[in-house]
Amino acid sequence: MKNRPKKSRPTGKRKPGLAGELEQPGSHSRQAKYILRLYVSGSTLKSALAVENIKRICEQHLKNRYDLEVIDIYQQPNLARDEQIVAVPTLIKRLPHPMRRLIGDLSNLKRVLFGLDLGMREQ
Amino acid sequence: MLVDIRTEFSVITANPRILVESIAAFLEKQSMMKGPSGPHLVRATREAGRWRRHCQPTVEHGAGMKQMRQVKKASQPSSKTLPKAATGIQGLDEITGGGLPRGRPTLVSGGAGAGKTLFGLEFLVRGATQYSEPGVFMSFEESIPDLTKNVASLGFDLDRLVTDKKLFVDHVSIMRSELGETGEYDLEGLFIRIADAVQRVGARRVVLDTIEALFGELPNPSILRAEIRRLFNWLKQKGLTTVITAERDHPDRLTRHGIEEFVSDCVILLDHRIREEISTRRLRIVKYRGSTHGTNEYPFLIDDQGISVLPISSLGLDHDAPAKRVSSGIARLDGMLGGKGFYQGSSILASGTAGTGKTTIAACFVDAACRRAERALFFAFEESPRQIVRNMRSIGIDLDPWVRKGLLQFHAARPTYGGIEQVLLLTHKRITSFQPSVVVVDPVTNLLMVSTQNEVRSMLTRLVDFLKTQGITTIFTSLTAAGALEASEADVSSLMDTWLLLKNIEVGGERNRALYVLKSRGMEHSNQIREFLLTDDGLRLLDVYLGAEGVLTGSARVSQEMREKAVVTFRRQELESRRRELERKRRIFEARMVMLRAEFEVEEEVIQQTISESELLGEEVVQDRGQMVLSRQADSSSYKKDVRAKAARKR
Numbered sequence: 109m110k111n112r113p114k115k116s117r118p119t120g121k122r123k124p125g126l127a128g129e130l131e132q133p134g135s136h137s138r139q140a141k142y143i144l145r146l147y148v149s150g151s152t153l154k155s156a157l158a159v160e161n162i163k164r165i166c167e168q169h170l171k172n173r174y175d176l177e178v179i180d181i182y183q184q185p186n187l188a189r190d191e192q193i194v195a196v197p198t199l200i201k202r203l204p205h206p207m208r209r210l211i212g213d214l215s216n217l218k219r220v221l222f223g224l225d226l227g228m229r230e231q
Numbered sequence: 232m233l234v235d236i237r238t239e240f241s242v243i244t245a246n247p248r249i250l251v252e253s254i255a256a257f258l259e260k261q262s263m264m265k266g267p268s269g270p271h272l273v274r275a276t277r278e279a280g281r282w283r284r285h286c287q288p289t290v291e292h293g294a295g296m297k298q299m300r301q302v303k304k305a306s307q308p309s310s311k312t313l314p315k316a317a318t319g320i321q322g323l324d325e326i327t328g329g330g331l332p333r334g335r336p337t338l339v340s341g342g343a344g345a346g347k348t349l350f351g352l353e354f355l356v357r358g359a360t361q362y363s364e365p366g367v368f369m370s371f372e373e374s375i376p377d378l379t380k381n382v383a384s385l386g387f388d389l390d391r392l393v394t395d396k397k398l399f400v401d402h403v404s405i406m407r408s409e410l411g412e413t414g415e416y417d418l419e420g421l422f423i424r425i426a427d428a429v430q431r432v433g434a435r436r437v438v439l440d441t442i443e444a445l446f447g448e449l450p451n452p453s454i455l456r457a458e459i460r461r462l463f464n465w466l467k468q469k470g471l472t473t474v475i476t477a478e479r480d481h482p483d484r485l486t487r488h489g490i491e492e493f494v495s496d497c498v499i500l501l502d503h504r505i506r507e508e509i510s511t512r513r514l515r516i517v518k519y520r521g522s523t524h525g526t527n528e529y530p531f532l533i534d535d536q537g538i539s540v541l542p543i544s545s546l547g548l549d550h551d552a553p554a555k556r557v558s559s560g561i562a563r564l565d566g567m568l569g570g571k572g573f574y575q576g577s578s579i580l581a582s583g584t585a586g587t588g589k590t591t592i593a594a595c596f597v598d599a600a601c602r603r604a605e606r607a608l609f610f611a612f613e614e615s616p617r618q619i620v621r622n623m624r625s626i627g628i629d630l631d632p633w634v635r636k637g638l639l640q641f642h643a644a645r646p647t648y649g650g651i652e653q654v655l656l657l658t659h660k661r662i663t664s665f666q667p668s669v670v671v672v673d674p675v676t677n678l679l680m681v682s683t684q685n686e687v688r689s690m691l692t693r694l695v696d697f698l699k700t701q702g703i704t705t706i707f708t709s710l711t712a713a714g715a716l717e718a719s720e721a722d723v724s725s726l727m728d729t730w731l732l733l734k735n736i737e738v739g740g741e742r743n744r745a746l747y748v749l750k751s752r753g754m755e756h757s758n759q760i761r762e763f764l765l766t767d768d769g770l771r772l773l774d775v776y777l778g779a780e781g782v783l784t785g786s787a788r789v790s791q792e793m794r795e796k797a798v799v800t801f802r803r804q805e806l807e808s809r810r811r812e813l814e815r816k817r818r819i820f821e822a823r824m825v826m827l828r829a830e831f832e833v834e835e836e837v838i839q840q841t842i843s844e845s846e847l848l849g850e851e852v853v854q855d856r857g858q859m860v861l862s863r864q865a866d867s868s869s870y871k872k873d874v875r876a877k878a879a880r881k882r
Contacts, residue, residue, distance in 0.1 A: 147420065149417075149419035149420065149422075149423060150419075152417070152419070154414075154415055154416065154417060157414075158414075161414075181419070181420060181423050182423060185423050185424060185426070185427030186427070188420050188423050188424050188427075189401060189424050189427075192403065192404055192405065193420035193424075194403055194405055194418060194420045194421045194424075194445070194449070195416040195417065195418055195420055195421075195449055196416060196417055196418070196419040196420045197416065198416075198420065199413070206409070207409055208409050208410075208411060209405075209406070209409045209410050209411070210410075210411045210412070210413045211410065211411070211412055211413065211416045211449070211450075212412050212413040212414035212415055212416040213413070213414035213415050213416065214413045214414055215413065215414035215415070216412075216413045216414050219411055219412065219413045220413045222411070223411035223413065
């Protein structure tokens with residue numbers, strides 16, 4: 109867990125779940141496939157920043173094993189209701205379990221990584 | 232360009248503001264997707280801002296024009312007074328002079344269980360059903376099924392209102408445990424949800440219950456505060472009449488997190504306080520900018536019809552004074568009141584010590600009203616209805632048929648069941664729904680058990696005022712402590728038009744009931760004490776006897792009556808015997824007269840006989856003397872005279 113994902117990936121024995129097999133909840137976040145939904149509101153500065161941040165983080169830490177969707181709740185208010193979105197931007201980590209919500213523009217990398225179970229030692 | 236955007240956003244064109252914002256957002260996104268950063272994005276944002284300004288007038292001519300105008304019309308009325316949105320909550324609209332400020336937020340603050348959620352919901356439900364103003368309820372605490380269930384007991388069918396598109400309920404729940412903060416955020420999600428909900432039902436009213444819950448769930452209070460402020464401004468700008476509930480955890484503060492500073496228009500405080508183990512709910516309008524309002528603390532009640540705020544301190548003294556009279560149900564009592572009974576719409580106090588027949592007087596009055604086919608309402612604070620019916624039957628008043636016919640209703644409850652306000656509210660509601668022409672409150676003194684003298688007095692003032700405006704004749708009974716007869720408890724006598732005082736008079740080792748009319752405004756009334764009898768066939772009033780030791784009642788009166796009867800008989804007998812004696816005497820006298828006459832007649836006869844004999848004898852003497860003179864030839868003439876005189880004397 110404490111290993112940096114970047115390092116662990118090349119040395120990993122198994123290829124992380126590209127095939128989409130579901131991992132056991134909560135375990136092996138290094139290998140699990142991530143399903144992420146980022147809810148933004150139109151194109152405010154914060155939204156843009158959040159999109160930018162999550163894209164970067166995903167590319168750096170979850171390369172090839174994430175499914176990120178950016179949803180503009182202006183266009184789908186129903187979704188905001190169903191997903192209980194109040195604060196924007198909100199990033200929801202659906203998988204792996206447990207489900208987590210990260211609110212804010214994702215500019216605090218340490219907290220984002222912690223929230224995504226990607227280790228705390230990221231600077 | 233404009234046309235394209237409008238088709239793209241056709242779903243939401245009904246609301247121009249959303250459209251404008253969406254266009255702006257769309258533009259921003261467009262520019263963002265090209266992968267801008269830094270100055271480029273800023274420029275795009277600026278551009279979008281310009282678009283917002285540009286679009287506004289254009290859109291007004293579009294699909295949203297009509298709605299826009301309506302909103303404008305509603306929020307800017309021609310008159311200068313503040314436009315208000317009637318709440319439909321009983322009594323509240325009177326205090327506020329028409330309702331909550333239209334198009335503005337109102338803060339409803341109160342402790343736990345003060346009725347905030349209910350207040351908000353009733354505001355929406357009444358708005359949707361009575362004023363055709365649909366509403367949106369944003370619940371931050373209770374889930375929708377819970378909410379629906381909770382208010383179903385108050386007769387609100389949320390499900391139906393939701394399916395009828397008159398109400399939109401949204402539950403905002405944030406799982407704190409799942410949450411992490413990663414930077415700056417805003418509440419745009421909430422904004423969008425509200426905006427969408429408002430648009431779906433065409434809402435004019437919004438309730439946020441309790442938005443401060445967000446403080447417990449979302450990090451970074453300073454952002455939250457700024458966002459909440461923005462939300463309130465946004466709601467105001469949209470012309471939505473909003474109720475924001477907030478929990479009050481400290482008497483010095485209105486809200487836990489100080490959001491009252493964002494709501495400057497109207498603040499209502501709900502309070503639930505307990506004094507001497509009895510709880511009362513109170514409502515106070517802390518502020519209402521731009522409007523006069525009642526400043527008192529008003530008691531309110533939550534029952535099966537929702538909230539009712541107590542109506543309302545002073546109704547003024549401009550009620551009608553009908554000259555029509557109504558019978559008290561006791562003929563003699565009517566006689567004491569100028570022969571016609573009470574004035575219609577007057578208030579009557581029947582006060583007296585325990586067991587003097589106060590309830591009975593009231594029952595007679597009720598009975599008489601029902602006989603006239605009028606409706607009567609009996610508030611019994613001491614006895615159960617069945618007990619009253621049974622007891623009255625023992626004196627020949629049968630109230631049961633009236634109950635069965637629906638002419639008489641009882642409302643029996645101990646006032647300790649709720650606070651005094653609750654009692655007043657209940658009476659008020661019952662009177663309003665039943666519309667009686669006669670009301671009995673038996674007894675008012677029991678109210679003192681739940682409150683102070685002052686409060687009881689003010690409550691009675693309100694009740695009396697209310698009853699008078701309705702033209703309802705009312706009997707209040709009042710139990711007074713022995714010895715302080717004329718000092719009515721709670722000092723209510725000055726409120727009353729007619730005051731009947733019932734009293735026990737103790738004479739000769741027994742207590743008897745007596746009745747006075749202590750006062751009766753505006754009519755001639757008897758100054759006499761009447762004895763008051765409860766008999767098998769009703770209530771009777773009798774004259775009392777005034778004896779040497781004061782008034783005589785009961786057996787003392789009876790013995791006095793007998794004594795008087797004896798005296799009369801004796802006198803009559805005496806008179807008769809005297810008459811008889813007179814008669815006898817007359818007869819004796821007459822008999823004597825007859826006897827005397829008989830004796831006299833006898834004597835007369837004798838004397839007559841003697842006289843005639845004597846005369847005869849005299850004549851013979853004269854004849855003899857004449858013959859002698861003739862023979863002597865002397866003094867014939869003088870002698871004749873002498874003889875005649877002698878004869879007369881003899882006779």
